[in-house]
Amino acid sequence: MRFVEIPQHDIFKNALLIAGTTGKVAHAQLFVGPIGSANLALALAFATYLNCTARKEDDACGNCFACMSMAQFTHPDFQLVFPRKSDNSAFENPIEDLELFRNCLKQNPFLTLEEWTNAIDYDSKQCQITKKDANKIIQRLGLKAFIGPYKIVLIWLPEYLNNTAANILLKTLEEPPAHTIFLLVSFNDEKILPTIRSRSQPYNIPPFSEVAIEQMLRNSYSNLTIHRTKEIAFLAEGNMHKAFQLAKQTVTDNFERFSNWMRNCYSGNYTKLILEAEAFHKLSTDAQKNFFAYALQHIRVILLGKLNHSITTSAVEAAFSKKFGLNITFIQLKEMIALFTKAYYYLERNANAKMIYTNISIQIVKFFKAPDK
Numbered sequence: 001m002r003f004v005e006i007p008q009h010d011i012f013k014n015a016l017l018i019a020g021t022t023g024k025v026a027h028a029q030l031f032v033g034p035i036g037s038a039n040l041a042l043a044l045a046f047a048t049y050l051n052c053t054a055r056k057e058d059d060a061c062g063n064c065f066a067c068m069s070m071a072q073f074t075h076p077d078f079q080l081v082f083p084r085k086s087d088n089s090a091f092e093n094p095i096e097d098l099e100l101f102r103n104c105l106k107q108n109p110f111l112t113l114e115e116w117t118n119a120i121d122y123d124s125k126q127c128q129i130t131k132k133d134a135n136k137i138i139q140r141l142g143l144k145a146f147i148g149p150y151k152i153v154l155i156w157l158p159e160y161l162n163n164t165a166a167n168i169l170l171k172t173l174e175e176p177p178a179h180t181i182f183l184l185v186s187f188n189d190e191k192i193l194p195t196i197r198s199r200s201q202p203y204n205i206p207p208f209s210e211v212a213i214e215q216m217l218r219n220s221y222s223n224l225t226i227h228r229t230k231e232i233a234f235l236a237e238g239n240m241h242k243a244f245q246l247a248k249q250t251v252t253d254n255f256e257r258f259s260n261w262m263r264n265c266y267s268g269n270y271t272k273l274i275l276e277a278e279a280f281h282k283l284s285t286d287a288q289k290n291f292f293a294y295a296l297q298h299i300r301v302i303l304l305g306k307l308n309h310s311i312t313t314s315a316v317e318a319a320f321s322k323k324f325g326l327n328i329t330f331i332q333l334k335e336m337i338a339l340f341t342k343a344y345y346y347l348e349r350n351a352n353a354k355m356i357y358t359n360i361s362i363q364i365v366k367f368f369k370a371p372d373k
């Protein structure tokens with residue numbers, strides 16, 4: 001990751017560049033930002049810049065050995081630390097975990113904890129950075145830098161450092177060996193142990209702007225139409241992770257499914273609704289979740305339409321939203337949002353998709369039949 005790949009955030013980039021060029025680099029820095037922010041991307045770009053051997057004025061070169069190995073997260077002076085399984089199996093395959101984590105990051109620099117724990121098939125609440133991880137950090141920092149000039153430890157989600165691990169790290173975090181930098185990347189600094197937080201220089205990274213999201217989508221998803229790009233940038237609410245997820249959705253399939261579903265609910269056609277539930281059950285969990293994310297986003301479009309605030313969608317989606325908006329009340333839309341949000345929540349926890357779809361269908365049929373509609 002290089003600074004040039006991250007839109008917006010010039011204030012942070014400039015501060016980091018000045019630190020890098022003057023050599024006045026705080027030895028523990030905390031990049032805090034919400035999910036889908038540039039917290040990790042900035043920390044990675046900074047680490048790349050610090051060890052680049054052919055730095056440019058405003059960025060790493062991207063071509064030297066240091067930059068190439070940083071792009072693969074394999075630079076010998078760069079340690080990547082992240083929450084892992086906290087049970088005894090945790091240290092059976094540390095190298096496999098690292099390899100898997102690197103791959104997840106390569107695919108998505110806006111990785112969430114849920115995505116990571118799904119990849120290792122583990123409960124995110126049980127994840128920790130343990131004393132074994134902490135001891136390994138200290139041990140590796142005891143070695144001389146291979147290439148340097150900096151030895152960099154990037155801790156992703158220091159909020160998952162358990163007490164023992166944090167205690168092991170405290171002294172080193174406060175007085176690290178020369179040219180050692182800790183970069184902590186967090187979604188929620190209130191959850192970080194105060195002893196760790198107070199020893200780090202904080203950067204509060206804001207969500208992305210709509211313009212920045214559009215720019216990044218144009219670079220990463222060249223197949224999106226201009227209006228879809230604008231729509232996603234609006235719906236993502238500053239969250240680049242969400243923007244990427246929306247960009248991956250097959251909008252046409254979701255729209256067809258959603259509009260047919262609503263029509264069948266409206267006419268109370270249970271035969272078709274049951275067939276739909278069966279078809280929905282056969283989709284992958286990701287596609288099921290994507291569908292409800294799409295449904296939520298479409299309800300939002302309908303709500304805004306009812307408030308006379310139009311946003312860019314395709315002509316066919318806009319026509320449907322307008323007509324649907326005339327036949328549904330704000331209260332019913334609010335109830336649908338609650339239902340779809342719950343559906344998403346249960347799908348994430350592997351609940352039965354057919355049952356979820358059927359239950360929601362019954363409830364929506366009831367709204368449409370309600371006398372006060």
Ligand SMILES: [Zn+2]
Nearest residue numbers: 052061064067
């Ligand atoms: Zn370089």
